[in-house]
Amino acid sequence: MPVVSIHEPVQEELAKVQAALDAVKRNEFSLLEGMLGNVLSASGKRLRPTIALLAGRFGEYRPHLLVPLAASIELLHTATLVHDDVIDASDTRRGRPTTNARHHNAAAVMLGDYMFAHAANLICQTESIEVVKLFSRTLMAMASGELTQDMSAYEYGQDTMAYFGRIEGKTASLFTTSAEGGAMVATATPEHIAALRAYGDNVGMAFQVVDDILDFSGDEAELGKPVGSDLMQGTLTLPALLLMERHPDDNPVKKLFADNHSEEHLAEALFMIQNSTILDESRAVARDFRDRAVAALEPLPDTPDRAALIDIADYVLSRQQ
Template identity: 50%
Template sequence: MAVPASGRSPSVPPALYGPVAGDLPLVEAKLASLAAEGAPWLREMLVPVLAGAGKRMRPAVALLAGRFGRYEPERLVPLAASVELLHTATLVHDDVIDASPERRGRPTAAALFQNGPSVMLGDYMFAHAADFVAETGNIRAIRAFAKTLRVMATGELEQDLSAFEYSEDVQRYFDRIAGKTASLFATAAEGGAIVAGADEPAIGAMRRYGQRLGMAFQIVDDVLDFTGDAEAMGKPVASDLRSGTLTLPAILYLQREPEDNPVRRAFDGVRPRANFERAIAAIREGGMLAESMEVARRFASEALDAIERAPRHAADPETRETLAGLVSEVLDRES
């Protein structure tokens, strides 16, 4: 399958999630059960956090991958909910670390409830995510979940500990985003196939699909950090760079201008405000965003290739088309 330079794939079904769209409300209900069963103060904290959801792409990937085996919602919905809850818990912690007042135009948990309670809320959500995946009764899926949590934490730690270092290279960046972002997409896809009892070639193809989709997702996210609307994103433009994190566009810029440059000067504390603005302008005007998008498209192409390589008997055409449509959705997103 070819990756379009822009525009959604014409093969995408009218509903973004196609054959699993009807089961996503079951995932929502599973997530909502957390707030329903808790004490009033816990409900007050959970409701705004769960309401600030994105497109639920990760649980949709888990459900779609489940169609490569025996599609049983009663087993796949807990897995899908665990993936989304794990993702949401990491966002709660991220917002504490980054001191973010808003996410997607809504106040963050940290802004509403302060840092200490927000950290504990994230921990509570991690614990429930583990409980959800345990409901699948599948030890392989449970182990994949545990490994993913460890890998994600390692990726985030590496990012935080390397802040304001300008020695980052592309491979190290790939390794970092493979841990902090792509690993959860990979586990969503692999886990869905595992829980559904898919055969090994299908499980492997789904893991590769999810991993490559996640890599493309993060690279696009890092491009949007320079081009997106600050109000829509709920954070300043180039917030990663300003906080000392080098993403692909900045790394490509440093490779082209390795000596004295505004990124180095800003990281060294030399007129940081002015030098960050100069760096952002140089990255925008120097072709690094387009080059980064080309890298994202390469990963997207590999995700599409993984769908092609999955055994033909394992899933219906609509499922495959929907998975391919999500690749276009990732490339085309604006926030």
């Protein structure tokens, strides 16, 4: 399915979102402008803003409030990526050098803060204290999820429930806010707001599970990072957790965490995950989230906007990078 169909119903508004992001880039300092240009390039899929714009069609359509909401969400998302790259000490993202690699950690910290500030400013343009509250709770959930992941790194004995809780905060919460925020700005009915919230949550969960599968199954060149890098950083994701469940007493993850720089144990874990049904099982979990997302849309009228939301759920499931 072509990606274009996802964006089709809201193409005009997405152009305005891009204009809002371009306005953030313009800065008296050419170095800062360059840094913002790199991280806010138009190459992304813009999934979150697209969801926000589509959700805003189920009620009173108010593009002048939806565009700042969508731009704010994309900016917040990008700001967290900039800080994540400092936190993970990543040199590349999608094959391009990160801000911390191009410049230094200090620049990346400041750049992220500057983008958070702009995101906060844009969200206020919705003129709704309820939407701003939603935004602030999301920020808390994301920061908590990220912290939880870091603090539990190399900690053996986590289970899939803890994993789902963590990715709900770290990733799904912003998808939820995109859908729920869009519906709130449109003053949709409580039933429709709840439907879109559930949609966002499940699409976000599917997104992260697929991301975590790609870390084991993906192509290093397409991913722009080495296969198995989550595990090497001590982060337990679904495939690794399923491996541990199958071999509770003796498995390479346990050995890897006991000696966290062993390429040999990493290679063994990758081999066992790739040559078993673990990735298929993980894909089934992602598909289940996709199905729940689509089912959640049931109460909404059958419009091209709803169809586009279903397309997004399918795209999230099928993406290869």
